[in-house]
Amino acid sequence: MPLVASCQDKKPNIVIIYVDDLGYGDIGVNGAIGVKTPNVDELAKNGLNFTDAHSAAATCTPSRYSLLTGSYAFRNKAQILEGDAPLIINPKMATLPKMLQKAGYKTGVVGKWHLGLGKGKIDWNKRIGPGPEEVGFDYSFLIPATGDRVPCVFMENQKVVNLDKNDPITVSYGARIEGYPWGFQHPELLKQHTDPYHQGAIINGISRIGYMKGGKNALWVDEKIPFVLSKKATDFINKEKDNPFFLYFSLHDIHQPRTANIKFVESSSMGPRGDVIAQMDWCVGQITKTLKSQNLLENTLLIFTSDNGPILDDGYVDYARELVGNHKPGGKYRGSKYSVYEAGTRMPTIVHWPKKVKAGKSDALISQVDLYASLAKLLHQTVNKNEAVDSKNVLNAWLGKSKKGRKFLLEEAYTYGLRMGKWKYIQPKNKPVPNWIVQKFVNPGFSKQVQLFDLEKDPSEKINISKDFPKIVKKMEKELARILK
Structure with a gap:
């Protein structure tokens, strides 16, 4: 009998699937036209679909900062970072993963980071710290910044993957360095043309922000990124299946450059942007299938959401505006990424935890900044006065037990x-x-x-x-x- 009771009381695994630039209307259950999202829709069918849930900000770095610290980004002047920026989370600061470590969780981050690394000038040829480990993650596999910025390499536990010491990496933002050809000089090498801001180093036929040389064996192939990240995320689940774990799975899709794998090309009627929505949905399916195969899905609190609102034209020419058709990325809401109007922060948000959360819809007003305090309440962890200063415990709203969320909710743009x-x-x-x-x-x-x-x-x-x-x-x-x- 005690064994049964302990199994029933086992802490839930926690998975946050954090999509990039996905709008409220970009999933099937919220009215998407021209692309199907069966895996996300299945989460909504068996989970709680929120209609008034928000990221803390209308851009990526600030939203991620707020999610992980429980503090509004403006308090640390957090803005979209360059690819070689220092870590903007103070390692002494309390964070969501640190709180979960105290609660007995193994913690992992896989995917886009974009919160900076190190303290000053980065040497990409050594372990770079501080980084995810210093802010509470036991394991990390990262896109260090984002796909449109150099360096175009993966990092595992804060070291560049597949780096050849005889071909060291140099990265520059500002001063041009010889190395990979530059987009403004060699447009004939490009798969996609760009605005003037994205005409630095050409890697895999795509010009990026910033300049880079070296690290040839470590370069990613954009079309393989979803498969690489999904494999690392599912490997983490499989490895930690016997422990309570927290996985922050931060997808690069559907951020530009949108370069769908051939498996997903023409899977929508909207060109590359629609195709990478379908690709994103496949990644979600990989997570849910792995959880199910390990008999973990019932007792996993899975939160599917996005970092900021949708954007059609964000630097690369992929004809998203021309091909959008009748689809409305922000649903009925005005605005987009970078905008203070509702679609800038009103996110597709689904909470799936069959053991505890009843399926349905909720119009509770909630913010990602509150995940820190709400999960601390769930796990009986104390939040001190100087920790997560903007995070409020609205656990009952997140779990569908109450329609009462926040009285006031800040939207940063x-x-x-x-x-x-x-x-x-x-x-x-x-x-x-x-x-x-x-x-x-x-x-x-x-x-x-x-x-x-x-x-x-x-x-x-x-x-x-x-x-x-x-x-x-x-x-x-x-x-x-x-x-x-």
Whole structure:
């Protein structure tokens, strides 16, 4: 009898599948047109599908920072990092994986990192620290930054994989270095053409941000990335199957450059962007099949979500805008990646834990910044005052036991948005939209005037009603000032 009881009380495994640039409307269950996502839809069918769940920010590095630290990114001035930036999480800081280690979990991160590595100038030919291990991960297999930036190599436990010591790696952001040819000089070598920002080193027929030489044997092949990452993630599950484990599986898809494997080419009607959505869905299937084969799926808390809203044109010419058809990446919501409007942070979010979470839908207002405090509550871990300062325990909302999530929810972009129930407030921004955002066909939500929307009546944020509800505006201004202070 005691053995049965201990099995029933066993801590759940925790898996976060963190997709890149996937919009609210980019999965089948949320209305996708032109691409099928059967594995994600199966999670939603047997799990809890959230309609008002948010990343902390409308860009990647800030969202990842907030997820792992329980702290808003603006507190550390976290912005999109170059590929050779130092680690932006202080190794002395409490983090989600460190908290889970204290709770008895083996922790692993596989995929896109983009939180910086090391302290200063990086020597890519040695172990680089601090990094994932110093912030709480027992195992790491990384894309060190992101796919459109050098170095184009994998790192396992903070060392470059397959590096030949006779062919050392040098990376430069700014000063051009001889090595791999440059996109602006050799457009004939490119599989995809790019904007002016992505015309550095050409690797695997794709020009990147930054310059690189050396490391030929270590270079990744973009079309194989989903298979490499999925294999490393499932290997981690198989290895740790007898321990409670935490896996942060951070996909590169559907970020540009979108280079689908031949297995997925023309699997959608939307060209490369749709094809890599199908590819992403396959990766999800690899995780769920592995959990099922190890009899772990029932007692695994699996959270599927994205780091920020969708973007069609983000540097590479793959005709996503021309081929999108009737598909709406952000669903009925206005905005995109880089934007303070709802689609910038309102994420497809599914919680799947058959043992504890009933299938259905939830309109609870929740943020990824709250995962730290909520999981700490689940596992009876204490969160001290100076830890995860912005994270709130809304565990009952995450598990579908309550529709009550956050009273206020911050949305970080290039200005600030604040949610309170149906109300959406946007802080005025008396600055022109940067040209690099204009070139991406993005409306970041800048306005010299206060903006207020009733999302129940106006989910597309078209009608500014700030003058009609001065008390609501004043209340939300006061709360935003308190958060920012």
